[in-house]
Amino acid sequence: MYDFDSLYKKIKELKILNTKLYTNCFFFSDKLVELASLPSTRFIAGESFAALAIKEKEFSRIFFWINNLNDVQKLLSLIKGQSEECFVIELVGSESDVNIMKDRFMSSGAVCYAVLERWRAGSIRQPQSSDDINIRYSLIEKKDIKKAFSMLMETFDSKISHLPSERELHKLYEQRLLFGAYHKSELVGTCCMENIGETGKYCYETAILREYRGQGIGKRLKGYAWGQSPDAKVFTSWVAVENIASQKVNVALGLEKDGLITVVLEYT
Structure with missing residues (x-):
């Protein structure tokens, strides 16, 4: 304090x-x-x-x-x-x-x-839907917020990612900025968005359960989440330079690197 x-x-x-x-x-x-x-x-x-x-x-x-x-x-x-x-x-x-x-x-x-490098676009190029797996994309269901929190904590390194608390996820849920990918009734992926100014949408984090990765779910979930903001004019995302999979997702959605970087330092 x-x-x-x-x-x-x-x-x-x-x-x-x-x-x-x-x-x-x-x-x-x-x-x-x-x-x-x-x-x-x-x-x-x-x-x-x-x-x-x-x-x-x-x-x-x-x-x-x-x-x-x-x-x-x-x-x-x-x-x-x-x-x-x-x-x-x-x-x-x-x-x-x-x-x-x-x-x-x-x-x-x-x-x-x-x-990390920042990626940016003025509009999102939506990926094609897939018939290979029965996945539903929507706002997350309130009962799944705790599972979404666990999914984020298990996926990301907290020193690199500013991970939201469970309380902050509830706020995003109330703001209709928390999205999920569902296989039948099971939450298999989550995506957090954040408002930046009046016209910006920042993709906070996207996490997919390990057994569902490599099927394009993260790309379609991220595209779906951004697609729920038709009035947005700026879309941004930060990606670690070694995270090739997430870079490919951003390229597919129409984002490009804009020259800003973040260097994360550790001091012990």
Whole structure:
């Protein structure tokens, strides 16, 4: 837990010291206020930087604001001095900008854990339906939210993916942004969408039960979910560079890489 006003004041001070402020936090103020209410959230500040450590199970995710990259070592040392746990730091932006920050963090002891690329389209090319397997695509049924949560947790690495909590999945369900693939009455796949601004739809995560993979279900589920937003004008998805299967899905749906990357760093 931290005082939001103290964070806001510190960021303002940093901007006055140097108009060039490096950050990996792009939340709106309401999200930062929400994070301030979490008892495990820590606020860390030095002369040229501020940071938040957000507890996520076996590690903490770090969001930072720093106006002098020469002080990255001081930032990491101060963070590490408060806890012996593992820390995850994401760097987001154009490849050239991210690489500048990545080099400073890695020379200070962080290691590269994963690299993701953002994919984007102005419209979705719907895949052809398949007659090979009897699969139904729809909004998820409320009774299956817990199973969807388990499916996501078992499929994705939480250090790379910002996995929604079960409570957040209920919110997505209420917003009609949580979709499922059903074989008869069994949930075999789930897809989470998120609203970005007024016209954007971001594909949060798509997970398919292992025994149903390789049949195009993920592609059709993702296409179906995006297809339920006919007024959307921007469709985005982040995919790890080694995840060839998901890249092929995005290509089939008409998405292209837009040049933004995320480097996930681990610091222990």
